[in-house]
Amino acid sequence: MxxxxxxxxxxxxxxxxxxxxxxxxxxxxxxxxxxxxxxxxxxxxxxxxxxxxxxxxxxxGSMEQLIERYMKSTRGAQIGEAEAKLNLELQEEIINLKQEIQLLQKGIGYLYGRKTENMTLDELHALEKHLENWMCHIRTAKMQIMFQEIQLLKNKEGILTAANGYLQGKIYEQTGIVEMPPDLTGFSYPH
CATH class of the missing domain: 3.40.1810.10 (Transcription factor, MADS-box)
Structure with a gap:
């Protein structure tokens, strides 16, 4: 049944x-x-x-040995898959970088006087994009340097103003003048 x-x-x-x-x-x-x-x-x-x-x-054998063997085999498979994926990604990256290097070499050649007549429209667009990126990076670096210089000059100005006020106070102390003229920088002198 x-x-x-x-x-x-x-x-x-x-x-x-x-x-x-x-x-x-x-x-x-x-x-x-x-x-x-x-x-x-x-x-x-x-x-x-x-x-x-x-x-x-x-x-x-024992369960521990079996689990150990399982871990080794799965780890090896995972590592093999990860390496294959990484190799594929690296090969794609290498191809992209080679293409970019060729384009940049052409662009550098054209910057130094070679004519752009032999370039395709796509190459000209890519060159224009790279030039715009370079200009943006150059402007950013220039603005950072100028900002740093302005900050340094402001710091120096503050130090010099404080030193000037201190020295004027010493001069008035040594000359014995009781009332000091008002300072244009806003620094108040001790009496």
Missing amino acids: ARGKVQLKRIENHVHRQVTFCKRRAGLLKKAKELSILCDAEIGIIIFSNHGKLYDLATK
């Missing part, structure tokens, strides 16, 4: 669920052992029950 097809869904009755778990766990472990013997395969199974109890099976 053939059994009917079992509907795969969670068994609601706790007792039935536990009985099914024990029977099926035993059947799964038995099938794994049979497969290992018949096919000379190394098999590892880890099962956690709904109560958190651990059941495991390692057909050859």
Whole structure:
């Protein structure tokens, strides 16, 4: 007599669920052992029950050795895939850089007097884009240098103004003048 097809869904009755778990766990472990013997395969199974109890099976050696072997093989596969992807990306980057170098060499040649008559429209657009980028970088660098110089000059001005006020105060102290003229810089003298 053939059994009917079992509907795969969670068994609601706790007792039935536990009985099914024990029977099926035993059947799964038995099938794994049979497969290992018949096919000379190394098999590892880890099962956690709904109560958190651990059941495991390692057909050859220990579970630790099997897990170690698994980690080595997956790590090697991951590294191989990562290296292949990286090589592909690097090759694409090399091709792009070679094209850019050729374009820049042409552009430099044209900057130094070669005629642009032999350039294609795309090459002229790319050269124009690079020139605009270079001009933008040059202007940015120039503005940064000018800003730094302005800041240095402002700092020097502040130092010189403070030193001037200090020296004027010393002069008035030595000459004995009680009332000092107002300072145009806004520095107040001690009396």
